[in-house]
Amino acid sequence: PYSFYGIRVPKLRKIAKDYKNLDFYSALNLFEELWNSNNHEEMSLALFILEFFVKKNGNEVWKFLIERLEKARTWDHIDELSSHTLGKILANNLSFMPEIKKMAESKNQWIKRTSIVSTYQLIKQNKLELTFLLAEKLVYDNDIYVQKASGWMLREAGKRNRLAVRDFILRHLNMKNFAF
Numbered sequence: 001p002y003s004f005y006g007i008r009v010p011k012l013r014k015i016a017k018d019y020k021n022l023d024f025y026s027a028l029n030l031f032e033e034l035w036n037s038n039n040h041e042e043m044s045l046a047l048f049i050l051e052f053f054v055k056k057n058g059n060e061v062w063k064f065l066i067e068r069l070e071k072a073r074t075w076d077h078i079d080e081l082s083s084h085t086l087g088k089i090l091a092n093n094l095s096f097m098p099e100i101k102k103m104a105e106s107k108n109q110w111i112k113r114t115s116i117v118s119t120y121q122l123i124k125q126n127k128l129e130l131t132f133l134l135a136e137k138l139v140y141d142n143d144i145y146v147q148k149a150s151g152w153m154l155r156e157a158g159k160r161n162r163l164a165v166r167d168f169i170l171r172h173l174n175m176k177n178f179a180f
Contacts, residue, residue: 001074005040016049020049024060044080058089065081065085070108078117083120104134128164135154139175
C-alpha cells in the first residue's frame with residue numbers, strides 16, 4: 001500500500017542514527033511526518049528513530065505508537081515496532097500486559113500480529129507465559145501473518161524451553177501448519 005525508494009534497511013538504520021540526539025518532542029514530530037508519508041522507507045525510518053527514545057520515554061512512546069498502530073499495514077513495520085519498540089517497553093513495564101492481551105482480540109490482523117510479536121523481548125528474558133497465553137488463541141487464527149508470527153514466537157520460546165513448547169504443540173495438534 002506504500003510507495004518505495006528502494007533504500008535498504010542497513011542504510012535506513014544509519015540515517016536514523018543522525019537523529020538520535022533530537023529532543024523527544026522533535027523526534028515525535030519527525031516520526032509523525034515520516035509515518036504519514038505513505039512511503040515505506042520513510043515509515044521504517046520513523047520507527048528506527050523512535051527506538052532511540054524507548055529507554056528514557058517508554059510510557060510516552062507506547063501511548064504514541066499505539067495511537068498510530070492502525071497505519072501499519074506490512075509485516076516488517078509491525079515486526080519492527082512490536083519486537084524492538086513495544087516489546088522492549090513491555091519487558092520493562094508489565095502493566096501493559098492487559099493492553100497486549102486485548103490487542104490479540106482485535107479484528108485487525110496487524111494488531112493481532114503486534115500482540116504476539118511484542119512478547120519477543122519477554123521470551124529473551126525467559127518469561128514465556130504471555131507468549132503461550134496469546135498463542136493459545138492465535139495459532140488458530142485464519143490470517144497467515146498472524147499464524148506465522150505465532151509460530152515464530154513459539155520457535156523463539158522453544159530456544160528457551162523446548163519442553164514447554166513441545167507440551168504446547170501436543171495440546172494443539174490441530175493448529176494450523178506454519179509455512180516458514
